[in-house]
Amino acid sequence: MKLLEGKTAIITGAARGIGKAIAIRFAQEGCNIAFTDLVMDENAQATENEIATFGVKVKGYASNAADFEDTHNVVNEIVKDFERIDILVNNAGITRDGLMMRMSEQQWDMVINVNLKSAFNFVHALTPVMMKQKSGSIINMSSVVGVHGNAGQANYSASKAGMIGLAKSISKELGSRGIRANAIAPGFIITEMTHQLSEEVRAEWAKQIPLKRGGTPEDVANTALYLASDLSSYVTGQVIQVDGGMNT
């Protein structure tokens, strides 16, 4: 029996990177996939085609996760298309790094809106659906810097700490309805997001990792699978660091 047979997941920002790896891992376990990203371009279409090869139902939706109304509209559309939603992965995220003194209001607002408000938007839109079903697993993509902080990433770290506070709070509010909520805090994962960093910075990060390698999107996807499935049926309000031992 596959771990997510017959279930449906919404994964935000899943055209590439960690979100895409989670969508593929879930699909391998029989999960139907509704994924969102800012645009449904060739890249997103290729992701949709790849997921379809696992024989599950899949559809990509163009949606800005930071936009409250847009999110409610897309969730309504997804519920019409898929009927039930068992899993929500709030994965969409961006960086706009800079030292606090030089950080613009726009840099702050963008990161908070895309990384944190987006999760509020999706949880707000989906809670009634999951409450009716009396079950659900919500996974917020945080980061080790949301746990420990990082110079030059005050906006990003604050947004990722917020993802932990949000998961912990809704785990308390929704536990009695059979809905679990947890956060994953990845360390240094090799994706296009971390390719924006200089080679020097990447080498410095790698040195600090006890397992002596950067993580892969699949490393994170396996943890997401655990939290999405009944393997973690008594786990809620937790943060799991997937960081090669870097920050523990």
Ligand SMILES: NC(=O)c1ccc[n+]([C@@H]2O[C@H](COP(=O)([O-])OP(=O)(O)OC[C@H]3O[C@@H](n4cnc5c(N)ncnc54)[C@H](O)[C@@H]3O)[C@@H](O)[C@H]2O)c1
């Ligand atoms: N890569 C890492 O080392 C790392 C570490 C810790 C946490 N994370 C978190 O994991 C998540 C995925 O990161 P990644 O490395 O795969 O990044 P990525 O940049 O490769 O992918 C992010 C995806 O989100 C989409 N997106 C951006 N803004 C959006 C919006 N407003 N609405 C919908 N989609 C939007 C992008 O188009 C992209 O497809 C992010 O939340 C990131 O903060 C990444």
